[in-house]
Amino acid sequence: MALLLSRYFVHLLWLLAFVHASPLAGNSEAHEVGVTLAKFHASSTAVMSECQMLDPSPSLTQFVDSLTFPPLINLSSSSGISDESVLTIGAYKIIQKLHRDLPPTPMYAFGTSQKTASVPGPTLLGTQDVEAHLRWENHIRDETHMFVVDDSLHWARPPDGGVPIVVHLHGAEVASASDGHPDAWFTFNATDTGTTFSTLEHRYSNEQPPTALWYHDHAIGITRLNVAAGLSGVYIISSPDEQKILPIGLPLVIQDKQFYENGEINFPMVGVLPDYHLNWCAEYFGDTMLVNGKIWPFLKVLPRAYRFRLLNACNARFLILSLDNPQMHFLQIGTDGGLLHEPWNLTSLTMAPAERVDVIIDFSKLSNGASVILNNSGPTPFPSGDISQMPAKTYAVLKFIVDEDNGITDGVLHEFETANVNVSSLLIDQKPISEEDAVVSRMLGVVEWDDSNHMPMTFTLDNRTWQDDVTQYPMEGTTEIWELMNLRINAHPIHIHLVQFRVLNQQTFSNRSFELGTCSVNIAYGENGSCYTEPPRDPYIYQRGWKDTVITWPNVVTRVLIRFTQRNGLPFKFDPSEGPGYAWHCHIVDHEDNVMMRPFVVTANESLRALSRNMVSKCKDV
Template structure:
């Protein structure tokens, strides 16, 4: 066999892998050993020059439950690695400036229907998305730049495939927004109306995302394409990590298709949706051509229910540099990792020494998934036999091309939180009510919140309080729990330290079957009501979502009422993009 270590530059990953202990290997094994409309067909000629093989044998304990779930003819399912990874466009502001509060940028998107060509045979797949893209256009801003995002609902009265009313609510997931701009599930914008959201963007650099959050139909709407990246940059992050074309946004999703090419939505009695076609940036099993240098990837999982256990086909670890809430205190390496819906991980892959080779991003799956013939493959990287780019666009040296940093954000405020400062501990069990078949978080479901006139809460921390929240998972399911407004530190998982790649600020935590996680967080900077829910969107919609309040007591006036403080208005010009 060819020596897979040959040609790897000194000081890169092969040196660090030698330090991986047997305990770490066992631990990682225990984890569970732009849209398609813009997709470019082709690349086969170039791909034939690359070897495609896996050098790492991983035992997959998850048997494929079926060859496929889609009803489309098998020959119309796309071939693996036949398309090029689409680059999702950046959204351009229509206004910029500086006022008494500092710099600002104004953006607008319209939610609209469109068709994509994902399958073969000329079949079209109707979707909905921001500006006719799935995923939608990426917003990139500098920390401290306030953003106004106007979302225009240009959708028909009912969903073109699933038939439900096309009311929407836009949530900037990971943003410390005021409640009335947080995309509260009952703050609905109906077709023909628009809402302008205000985002302070005072948080440190991070990968967040905007997506639909309409109550009871979030799963269908996000699955249909209403999701997009949003990046906050700052000086610390720019100095440490690759930028521009070497800073790559990735959105992974799965889908299932009816015989006519439309999306199917088999949610298996509200338990989840698992597709048999894996999409990256809207394209099925694409290939990305890369230079032999270090790249940064921002990977977002927008699946309704599927979690992944990612690994590289050549056995190389990736270097984690950021979690949901931004830079980790120090970089961490892992051979594989669990990645649930809504989580974002930023990591570096070192392609030096692999010119002319193909490296695949593979999926070894986790418990509580449904796996099919080709859900073990995700995408491929073809490392071009070219000299790497070692300078920035202005011609200055770019040290990130061959540098993997150790220390990152060592003073991160969330990771510096001390459990001794917690003023209260709360415990919540996530479960399904056997009598009603309704998913519950603690003792509440979203039906309870609606019945209370959106007033009942699961917790009422004071503004500035630090608390520990414990979530206990049940049998038969895993639950990615998302807490709006705050970032948190994951203290323990089943009483032991968390995985290395989780050692950064988070807003969504993987709660596996029979796992108990403890989270530490400080509540602020705003008063008001915020949602907590499972990000298996089938669970959220039926109805594993509740809310908590910050700095409010029963009967207090609430100037930031999440439904009424900033109502949508009729679209001033429905023809505008």
Template sequence: MPRTMLSRRRLLQRGLTSAAGLTLSKTVPAMQQAMASPAQIRSGVRLTRYVDPLPIPPVFHATGKPNEVIDIETHQFQQKVHRDLPPTTLWGYNSSWPGPTIEAQSNQPLSINWISKLPTTHLLPIDHSIHGAESSLPAVRNVAHLHGACAMPDDDGYPEAWFTAQGEHGPHGAKFNPRPSAYPNCQPSTTLWYHDHCLGITRLNVYAGLAGFYLIRDEAEKALNLPQGDYEIPLMLQDRLFHHDGSLYYPKVVNGPKEHPIWIQEFYGDYNCVNGKVTPFLEVEPRRYRFRIVNAANARFYHLRLFNSDATGKILNDSFDTPSFQQIGTDGGLLPAPLLELHYLLVAPGERFDIVIDFSGCEAKSFSLVNDAPAPYTMGGQYLAEDVMLFRVTKPLSSQDTSVVLETLVPFEPLVPTYATRERLLLVSEKERPSDGYVITGLLGNARWHEPITEDPKAGSTEIWSFINITGDVHPLHVHLVRFQVLNRQTFDVPTYQQTGKLVFTGRPMAPESNERPAYKDTIKSYPGYVTRVIMRFDLPHGAQVSPGDELLYVWHCHILEHEDNEMMRPYKVIV
């Protein structure tokens, strides 16, 4: 039985500096183990890496016709996740893990009829002590959230607005939506993704396979002549554990708190899966490719780098003489200018990276995509999963590559802090077991899910939200409805704040990380011991039918799914 829990009182063995220059903590580098083969296995299942081709999810192209509605069904089905495993029983949208990639055009509305065809028994163990997962509720219930979308609250996938295949739905007042969910797509070209968002069991439903890509396209993107068609590929990164019979393994807690006897603090798997396949390979041509990356893992951060390797994935050297990452977009869409010559990407759960890799001149070469982020990030190192996927430049060039990455991409409109109507100071905290530091629950704004709403911005207003992280974790925080911009981060005296409630800063404000400026985001890394400031305007979808005094209900939460399920999520309301 693998260890699934780790005390927050970890020994810090060496320093780590983030892309923003933040001093964090880390154990012995995972790269020392990544150079060896094979990786350490904890589940007892030993799988050969890079033996399966990368699957590409099926694509649904919206027609743009008025009042277009598509049906997306959730089913239990079986799928081969590795050559040497029996088929795995999964849940998936349209019987696929990931679900179909949905492509829509900017400002052309699309409605989705989310239909459940799932059984009444859950695939995974449920902790009924978690709020929202009580034994009185149906074991299998779902609600879909389009992450990053500007949508009305009834269509946003409110965590209590769940439904079942038998026609049951969430509690009174949760605004269960019996209609198809309407997505205005009133956003520029961007990479969104959809996933289950049911209160108390999001971590289990997403782990079972309920996630997929949703791309919005526009004319500005089309004019850039980026790689497209077969040369534009989505990559959904997740980690998993499997039993020998191929079934999913989601561990139960060992020696956990009496409050939550089954829930685990964070999930980390032995194997990385890309598009539902364990450590796959992709054969590419010597040309540019565009990759849409989403970190859809429950808790794992990915710190990605390419290494020269042989055709089996064995790393040959530590040289940076590899194709670079050219980042052209992030959560909220395309950047105003590309970030070139990147050799590392740090992707938190919920974040998206839109990148181009140029394999020109790399004929017959292979490159391993390796993760060396400690887990838990940044204090861990115990739960390593290094191998991600392998690129083999083995396909002949089918035609001349005319794609480009221009010096200028799309215009950018910065939000001005002086226009903000208010700044909210929002605490990010955890309750620990005194005996060993085991985390029992997490809190945002020092309040639980069911307590009165304290965040109530007015529609169209601009606010600054300052996240005060007194925990030992990096929490990826996601705010529904809006895109925000990162202002800065600043260290503060944590003990003083805990004892007096006063913010005493110990350093100057630090500029956002390079891929956060200037950029639109909807998920932000809140580092321990830092105040992280973001600015956002609470715009409603174009043409929203509202009346003065309306209160529109949304949520904000940590995107580590185990945290989100255990109180690290709060409702907020937009006042019209």
């Protein structure tokens, strides 16, 4: 099919292959890996497809339902689990009331039982350096998914039917057998299992610094369906030292969905290119905003400062969050990987799908009865979409109401000054990561393949798909630079399993000159023949700190510095070379399901590392 389409639709096909053998500064061992990239017709404007133009949701009044919070399970308390016991969490089919005026909605949900299952799932609280032992079970009895599965995609295809799931703890330093490998899926009672399935029981060492992670389904080819159906939740790692300074905080899980009059979720059933992918749609954008499973809720707060743990759990929607009171701001104290060395005062928060932000909002200067709305102005698609075309109600997300008598007490900072102090005391065991330590740099293309009408057909990373052979074999204990080269007009959030990394820099390049082959990304900015249009610049402020998901901007090379160790620089306390390996992928899960995902294997084998370091990509048939 791809070959047939290429004969009719290719406006421009360009190929580039290169090997750059110049050593990285300070390390004579380093080499840049070769890369070959290919792309269909380029476009300069965002195009919305018919599959994204769903019937609008019923009209629902905003801010009539109180925000709720998922149940909290302390994994290290006496009522939770110990080193020798297991907490069982299952996936169930439930109905949940999302809005006062909307009938209950069928969903898939996590919980310790059918009765307690909720969307989002329970918030799991782990203690740093105390291992948690969880058993994930599948109790979804549906013979087919509640949404239409596109059989043209590479997906689980259980022989006996059912709804495959596998749980990934996003952001965790974890052995690959417990990582939620996409091919380790299993159906109801593990009747059918994927090729890398080994166990329902996952061990989480919780050895990384305090932070907010999240768990979600990761089954190959249907992650977008399972996440949209409700299979996700928050996982917090805390420590006694952190809790001396800060409360655990309140999770705010933000999603967008579309609904039918009967309360069911409206998810695309017809594909963007039905002749190619019958049911797959490139991005799912709902016209209704949810927080913690409630549609446009309100939250009563005291006139105090609160800690919030924000998660963008949307399939594809980027968020630009702000408060409608110009006198208020966000005090950001943490990112994906944990606390920052110093807080940042921000008037807006840009969040890609899967990113977490740790913030403090101070309501102490507001009078009783005052309200503040948390708004979103992120365009769809991002950043090229036309914000004026967004459904009007998707601007609002959540309403805070100051109530001196009935405000929520959880998450309150009793001494706000402690939030403004330097939190470096919690980071003293963190070994800095240095560019000079890098032993290899990999140029990796982030590519969308379109037809002549700019409609997306498929996506690749480094011109390869999930099914292609492994080409990244980083060696445990080493540091690498991954140069993520976004060749399209929209941003892609790239998530790398196992590790936290730092964004080194970003650099724009001329996509047009690059695709014509008249310049090279191996030539430094300012020299003849360079593709770069500016010198490398520091990452945006919201991309600093430790990250596991990074926004790769269009026509920009985003360089990330990855050390394949624990955050503190010490070896993992498990063998990362055992098991099926890890993944890196776009976290627009609709793209991930259309093979925008690649495997990588951590190795202790020098010969494999050398093979990976010097490998030149092969041109793919189109």
